[in-house]
Amino acid sequence: MPTLIVSNQRTEEMVGDLELLDPDYRRYVGNQAQRMAWCLREGDILVLPMPADEEFLRYVADSLGIERDSVRVIVPPAGRVGEGLLSRDRLTDEGFLAELREAVAAQGTDRVLPFHFDSTVAELTRMLGLDRVTPGFGFLDQSGGRLLNSKSTFRALAGGVHAPVPEGGVFSAREEAEAFLWEGLLSQGHPAILKQDFHVAGFGNEIVSPVPGVDPLGARRTVVTEDREELVKYLTDRWDWLTDGGRNRVVIERYVPESVPIYAEVRVEEHGVEFTGHGEMRMKPVLNGLIVPAPSAELPAFPGFLDAVRLLCEPIHAVGYRGIVSVDAIVTPDQDILINEFNCRTGGSTHIHRIGERVVGADYFEERVLVELRRCTFPPFATAVEALRTHGLAYDPATRTGVLVTVDDGSPTGGFGEYVVVAEDADGVRELELAVGELFAAHGTED
Amino acid sequence: MPTLIVSNQRTEEMVGDLELLDPDYRRYVGNQAQRMAWCLREGDILVLPMPADEEFLRYVADSLGIERDSVRVIVPPAGRVGEGLLSRDRLTDEGFLAELREAVAAQGTDRVLPFHFDSTVAELTRMLGLDRVTPGFGFLDQSGGRLLNSKSTFRALAGGVHAPVPEGGVFSAREEAEAFLWEGLLSQGHPAILKQDFHVAGFGNEIVSPVPGVDPLGARRTVVTEDREELVKYLTDRWDWLTDGGRNRVVIERYVPESVPIYAEVRVEEHGVEFTGHGEMRMKPVLNGLIVPAPSAELPAFPGFLDAVRLLCEPIHAVGYRGIVSVDAIVTPDQDILINEFNCRTGGSTHIHRIGERVVGADYFEERVLVELRRCTFPPFATAVEALRTHGLAYDPATRTGVLVTVDDGSPTGGFGEYVVVAEDADGVRELELAVGELFAAHGTED
Numbered sequence: 001m002p003t004l005i006v007s008n009q010r011t012e013e014m015v016g017d018l019e020l021l022d023p024d025y026r027r028y029v030g031n032q033a034q035r036m037a038w039c040l041r042e043g044d045i046l047v048l049p050m051p052a053d054e055e056f057l058r059y060v061a062d063s064l065g066i067e068r069d070s071v072r073v074i075v076p077p078a079g080r081v082g083e084g085l086l087s088r089d090r091l092t093d094e095g096f097l098a099e100l101r102e103a104v105a106a107q108g109t110d111r112v113l114p115f116h117f118d119s120t121v122a123e124l125t126r127m128l129g130l131d132r133v134t135p136g137f138g139f140l141d142q143s144g145g146r147l148l149n150s151k152s153t154f155r156a157l158a159g160g161v162h163a164p165v166p167e168g169g170v171f172s173a174r175e176e177a178e179a180f181l182w183e184g185l186l187s188q189g190h191p192a193i194l195k196q197d198f199h200v201a202g203f204g205n206e207i208v209s210p211v212p213g214v215d216p217l218g219a220r221r222t223v224v225t226e227d228r229e230e231l232v233k234y235l236t237d238r239w240d241w242l243t244d245g246g247r248n249r250v251v252i253e254r255y256v257p258e259s260v261p262i263y264a265e266v267r268v269e270e271h272g273v274e275f276t277g278h279g280e281m282r283m284k285p286v287l288n289g290l291i292v293p294a295p296s297a298e299l300p301a302f303p304g305f306l307d308a309v310r311l312l313c314e315p316i317h318a319v320g321y322r323g324i325v326s327v328d329a330i331v332t333p334d335q336d337i338l339i340n341e342f343n344c345r346t347g348g349s350t351h352i353h354r355i356g357e358r359v360v361g362a363d364y365f366e367e368r369v370l371v372e373l374r375r376c377t378f379p380p381f382a383t384a385v386e387a388l389r390t391h392g393l394a395y396d397p398a399t400r401t402g403v404l405v406t407v408d409d410g411s412p413t414g415g416f417g418e419y420v421v422v423a424e425d426a427d428g429v430r431e432l433e434l435a436v437g438e439l440f441a442a443h444g445t446e447d
Numbered sequence: 448m449p450t451l452i453v454s455n456q457r458t459e460e461m462v463g464d465l466e467l468l469d470p471d472y473r474r475y476v477g478n479q480a481q482r483m484a485w486c487l488r489e490g491d492i493l494v495l496p497m498p499a500d501e502e503f504l505r506y507v508a509d510s511l512g513i514e515r516d517s518v519r520v521i522v523p524p525a526g527r528v529g530e531g532l533l534s535r536d537r538l539t540d541e542g543f544l545a546e547l548r549e550a551v552a553a554q555g556t557d558r559v560l561p562f563h564f565d566s567t568v569a570e571l572t573r574m575l576g577l578d579r580v581t582p583g584f585g586f587l588d589q590s591g592g593r594l595l596n597s598k599s600t601f602r603a604l605a606g607g608v609h610a611p612v613p614e615g616g617v618f619s620a621r622e623e624a625e626a627f628l629w630e631g632l633l634s635q636g637h638p639a640i641l642k643q644d645f646h647v648a649g650f651g652n653e654i655v656s657p658v659p660g661v662d663p664l665g666a667r668r669t670v671v672t673e674d675r676e677e678l679v680k681y682l683t684d685r686w687d688w689l690t691d692g693g694r695n696r697v698v699i700e701r702y703v704p705e706s707v708p709i710y711a712e713v714r715v716e717e718h719g720v721e722f723t724g725h726g727e728m729r730m731k732p733v734l735n736g737l738i739v740p741a742p743s744a745e746l747p748a749f750p751g752f753l754d755a756v757r758l759l760c761e762p763i764h765a766v767g768y769r770g771i772v773s774v775d776a777i778v779t780p781d782q783d784i785l786i787n788e789f790n791c792r793t794g795g796s797t798h799i800h801r802i803g804e805r806v807v808g809a810d811y812f813e814e815r816v817l818v819e820l821r822r823c824t825f826p827p828f829a830t831a832v833e834a835l836r837t838h839g840l841a842y843d844p845a846t847r848t849g850v851l852v853t854v855d856d857g858s859p860t861g862g863f864g865e866y867v868v869v870a871e872d873a874d875g876v877r878e879l880e881l882a883v884g885e886l887f888a889a890h891g892t893e894d
Contacts, residue, residue, distance in 0.1 A: 119617075139607035143617035143696065147594075147603050156594050160586035160767015170566075170590035247694040249590065318765030320607015 002043035002107045004100075004130070006114035006121055007033035008086040009049075013118040013146045014345075016198060016244060018081045028375075030084030031416040034407045036115060038351035038358075040064060045072045045103050049086045053381050056408040063359050063395070063404060072103045088120045097127065104128050116345040117145045117323060135270060136322030148321055148344040151195050151251040158339060161311040164304070166330075166338045168192075168253030174239050177252055181235075182228050185254055186210045193219055193255040194238075197248035206242075207255050208234060214257050253340065259330035262294045262337070264309045265347055266325050273313040276324070277353045277365055278306075280331075292352050292370040295426075296331045305329055305337040312342060324350060351406060352420060360400055360422055368400065368422055371429045376417045379443040381408045384417075387443060393435055395422060403436050449490035449554045451547075451577070453561040453568055454480035455533040456496075460565040460593045461792075463645060463691060465528045475822075477531030478863040481854045483562060485798035485805075487511060492519045492550050496533045500828050503855040510806050510842070510851060519550045535567045544574065551575050563792040564592045564770065582717060583769030595768055595791040598642050598698040605786060608758040611751070613777075613785050615639075615700030621686050624699055628682075629675050632701055633657045640666055640702040641685075644695035653689075654702050655681060661704050700787065706777035709741045709784070711756045712794055713772050720760040723771070724800045724812055725753075727778075739799050739817040742873075743778045752776055752784040759789060771797055798853060799867060807847055807869055815847065818868045818876045825864045826890040828855045834890060840882055842869060850883050 009029040012018055018026075030049040037060045040046060052073065061068035076096035079089040090096065103109070110133050114121040122131075122141045131137050136144075147153055152170040159165075167184065171177040177194075185192045191214050196204030205219035208231065216222040225231040242250045260283055265276040280294035296302060309327045316325055326347035329339045352372050356364035364370070378384040388394035388403050395402035400422065407418035421436065423429040456476040459465055465473075477496040484507045487493060499520065508515035523543035526536040537543065550556070557580050561568040569578075569588045578584050583591075594600055599617040606612075614631065618624040624641075632639045638661050643651030652666035655678065663669045672678040689697045707730055712723040727741035743749060756774045763772055773794035776786045799819050803811035811817070825831040835841040835850050842849035847869065854865035868883065870876040 119619075119623075136607070138609050139603055141616070142602035142606035143599050144603035144607060147600060152590050153594060155589035156586055156591035157766055159589035160583070160591060160765075162585050169588070172566075176566075245693075315762065315765040315767070318607075318762040319604055320762065 001041075001111050002045075002109045003039075003041065003111045003113050004045045004047070004104060004109045004128070005036050005039055006047045006086065006091070006112065006124070007036040007049065008047075008091070008115050008118070008121065009033050010085055011116045011118040011120065012088065013149060013198070014116055015203065018085055018087055021081075021085070023082065023084075026082060026084030027411070028084075028416050031409050031411070032407055032418070033086075033115075035348075035351040035418070036346065038064070038354045038406065039113065039346075040066060040071055042066045042070045043107050045074065045100070045107055045109060047074050047076070047086065047091075047100070049075065049090075050083050051075050053408050053410050055385075056381050056405070056410075059381075059385060059405070063355075065358070072107060074099055074103065091120050091124050092127075100124075101128065104130070113323075114346070116149075119143060119145070136320060139320030139322075144319065144321060145344065146198075148316065148319075148342075150197050151341065152197050152249050154342055155251055157312060157315050157342075160315060161308070163308040163312050163339050164337065166253040166256065166340060168251065170249050170251055172243070172249045174235055177239075177250060178228075178232060178235055180252060181208065182231055186225065186231060187228075191222070191255040191257065193253050194242055195251040195253070196242055196244060197251065198244070206238065209255075214255070217259075218261065219255075256330060256332045256338070259332045260296065261328065261330055262296050262305075263326050263328045263347070263349060264306060265349055265353060266309065266313055266327070268313055268317050268321055268323060268325055268344075270322065273310060273317060275306075277349075277356065279349050279352070282371065288373055288375065290349055290352060290370075290372040292349070292356065292372075293365055296337070299331065299335050299337070301331075301335060301337040305339070308339055312339070316342070316344065326350075355404060355406070355420060359395070359397075359404065364422075367424070369425055369429050371421045371423075371433065372406065372418065373421070373433075374418050375415060376419065376440070377414045378405070378409070378417045378419075378440055381405065381410060383443065384440070387439055388436070391435065391439055393432065393439065401428065401432070403432060448488075448558050449492075449556045450486075450488065450558045450560050451492045451494070451551060451556045451575070452483050452486055453494045453533065453538070453559065453571070454483040454496065455494075455538070455562050455565070455568065456480050457532055458563045458565040458567065459535065460596060460645070461563055462650065465532055465534055468528075468532070470529065470531075473529060473531030474858070475531075475863050478856050478858070479854055479865070480533075480562075482795075482798040482865070483793065485511070485801045485853065486560065486793075487513060487518055489513045489517045490554050491517075492521065492547070492554055492556060494521050494523070494533065494538075494547070496522065496537075497530050498522050500855050500857050502829050502832075503852070503857075506828075506832060506852070510802075512805070519554060521546055521550065538567050538571050539574075547571075548575065551577070560770075561793070563596075566590065566592070583767060586767030586769075591766065591768060592791065593645075595763065595766075595789075597644050598788065599644050599696050601789055602698055604759060604762050604789075607762060608755070610755040610759050610786050611784065613700040613703065613787055615698065617696050617698055619690070619696045621682055624686075624697060625675075625679060625682055627699060628655065629678055633672065633678060634675075638669070638702040638704065640700050641689055642698040642700070643689055643691060644698065645691075653685065656702075661702070664706075665708065666702075703777060703779045703785070706779045707743065708775065708777055709743050709752075710773050710775045710794070710796060711753060712796055712800060713756065713760055713774070715760055715764050715768055715770060715772055715791075717769065720757060720764060722753075723797075724803065726796050726799070729818065735820055735822065737796055737799060737817075737819040739796070739803065739819075740812055743784070746778065746782050746784070748778075748782060748784040752786070755786060759786070763789070763791065773797075802851060802853070802867060806842070806844075806851065811869075814871070815869055816872055816876050818870075818880065819853065819865065820868070820880070821865050822862060823864045823866065823887070824861045825852070825856070825866075825887055828852065828857060830890065831864075831887070834886055835883070838882065838886055840879060840886065848875065848879070850879060 076090040191209035264278040279292040282289035409416040638656035726739040729736035856863040
């Protein structure tokens with residue numbers, strides 16, 4: 001199954017108007033598109049928004065045990081919002097399409113795996129004649145991706161299967177939102193999170209709290225509204241933003257501070273739902289990193305969470321979606337687990353699980369701990385990898401431990417590199433991480 | 448299961464702004480709310496937007512074999528859009544709620560059956576403490592009704608189960624809509640129907656055709672656009688209306704003139720999907736009337752249609768909806784059957800099937816033909832029923848044939864009455880219908 005991988009990390013259907021994204025953030029997600037290189041198999045095609053370092057591509061191919069030269073990497077010309085995003089104009093560019101058609105024919109491609117299967121990818125799939133062979137195309141082609149990418153759809157489906165979710169609802173009238181917010185949450189001392197219906201990565205979320213000091217994890221900011229008048233003022237100011245000018249609805253939920261975000265990732269396939277793995281956002285010692293598997297898996301509530309994930313995926317399977325689903329939840333300070341979102345697309349964790357399965361080995365989930373770090377600054381790629389090798393820190397297939405650079409940032413500013421530390425346990429991770437930190441810091445000062 | 452029946456025939460979530468509905472149309476749907484009286488069982492409560500004639504209510508109860516006095520009928524005070532619609536302000540009116548609470552307690556009500564389970568009915572259900580016992584509440588409470596009431600959701604779900612649908616798609620960009628319309632349909636000589644995402648009864652639909660003479664069945668009008676320039680002009684003029692000011696997307700499908708509309712109605716219940724029946728819109732001799740069962744059931748394509756209905760209901764069941772689903776389709780001149788919509792609510796046909804099951808008898812679907820006529824003018828109710836009896840036309844439980852008045856219009860203007868003719872076959876229907884027409888016409892001239 002030679003696959004066309006399209007690393008469209010942000011799309012119009014995920015975030016609304018792409019032009020509103022900060023240029024620095026566009027470059028960040030453009031760089032992070034390299035994550036999908038870890039999904040490559042022999043004979044695949046990878047479409048990236050920005051060119052990747054050839055040495056990095058060889059390193060990924062070697063790590064995965066495939067021939068670099070069996071794989072085609074294509075970058076379409078920069079588009080109306082620059083080079084960080086695979087915007088619609090880039091993916092439908094005539095020259096790019098001609099090159100892609102030739103590559104698809106040469107590689108015998110018969111499957112499309114984008115980061116997000118939006119209407120542009122659906123069009124691309126049809127233009128390449130791959131619509132009939134792509135699983136779930138019937139649903140995705142008729143705007144199914146947008147349907148499942150909606151936070152109000154999540155609330156309805158979770159309600160339908162009685163999944164444990166934070167107290168909340170879906171609102172289109174400001175007055176009803178106000179009544180629920182004040183009477184149901186704020187006057188009881190609980191903060192609330194307000195979510196735009198279509199947005200990702202917390203950029204469409206804000207928190208209102210009756211008390212100061214609430215950290216806005218998963219949201220842009222916290223606004224303190226101590227009485228109903230302040231709440232009304234906040235809603236008056238922000239309703240237009242929250243509803244995208246009245247276009248959409250707003251999901252409002254109780255926000256539980258000091259909770260730990262976790263996720264479970266599955267693949268919804270024709271025959272049913274396959275479990276991929278789970279992970280957790282690391283909160284300490286720094287708020288950076290994904291831990292796989294999730295340490296919360298030890299909690300009594302965790303099996304119930306996995307049951308709810310399975311239940312939630314039944315309607316997602318039934319509507320005809322095929323592909324990756326990431327179900328996000330929080331572990332509250334009371335050690336309850338509440339599901340607060342799902343994403344029917346490739347996740348920020350997908351490549352970590354691919355590395356686990358294909359580099360570390362099938363039993364990685366039982367035998368190893370993987371910690372991913374983001375927004376890091378390295379020396380230039382070849383130097384960084386060489387330094388890891390020299391110091392015995394590079395990933396070693398013999399011990400099945402060590403460090404893999406997962407995303408390279410060769411730009412002059414840097415800062416968007418990513419790596420994964422593989423160890424036998426949490427202590428091993430800590431040691432390796434410390435050593436890598438010191439190594440890269442030392443290199444940093446040498447420059 | 449004493450039931451609270453709320454005959455909210457049009458809601459904000461079905462049609463958008465209720466104030467935009469023509470006052471005459473509001474009165475029409477307010478009157479037609481009487482249809483749900485045919486869903487009454489012993490001990491139920493019926494909420495109507497406008498009072499019904501007491502003699503009519505006794506007639507319905509007698510026909511159904513229940514005690515009129517076991518049933519409570521409640522009409523809330525007129526609201527901001529008058530008395531034809533059960534708008535949100537009416538269903539949350541304090542005095543009405545007090546009366547309803549008392550009635551629910553007295554009757555031991557444990558179920559809510561609205562025409563449309565929107566967020567207002569969800570709130571009402573919760574205020575009455577019936578949320579935990581109402582099947583599907585978890586889904587409906589979290590905006591599930593709006594989700595399923597969307598025409599783009601229909602397209603995605605139909606795509607997901609590969610149901611036979613007209614060629615088409617879901618569009619948010621005008622340029623893409625134009626390209627599909629022109630290249631895919633109009634330049635090939637095919638008309639197209641453009642549908643607002645949220646609207647009922649064809650009020651949100653328009654047809655564009657490359658040739659004149661296309662009858663706008665299921666739409667407001669046909670616009671002839673002979674070349675691409677005219678199409679662009681039409682889209683420029685109407686895009687704002689079609690997308691409700693950019694709020695929603697537009698479903699565009701090939702429109703097949705001279706097709707016959709049919710439907711199948713089912714009940715989605717906890718244990719699975721139960722078939723209720725099917726019917727067809729009568730096109731000749733007049734475009735008025737529902738025929739049950741659908742004469743098209745004889746066609747070779749019909750079993751495939753019923754299979755597709757079952758497949759489509761799987762995701763509807765899986766997402767957690769519980770209640771009535773009506774799946775609409777067309778029979779094309781080539782005798783293909785293409786599904787073009789579903790409605791997850793009580794249908795305009797539901798009461799006909801209730802009359803079949805409960806008045807005519809369980810085998811009505813095999814043994815009888817029912818034809819419903821709408822927008823009729825009768826003499827005053829008691830006079831009409833007496834005249835039917837005198838002339839031997841009234842429904843007779845002995846022969847299981849005859850005429851039932853299903854909706855009374857006692858207003859000075861009249862014109863919104865409805866009745867059902869029950870006969871052994873199409874010939875019997877024709878005879879009875881002719882006799883009733885003559886009888887009522889004679890009475891009309893006597894007035």
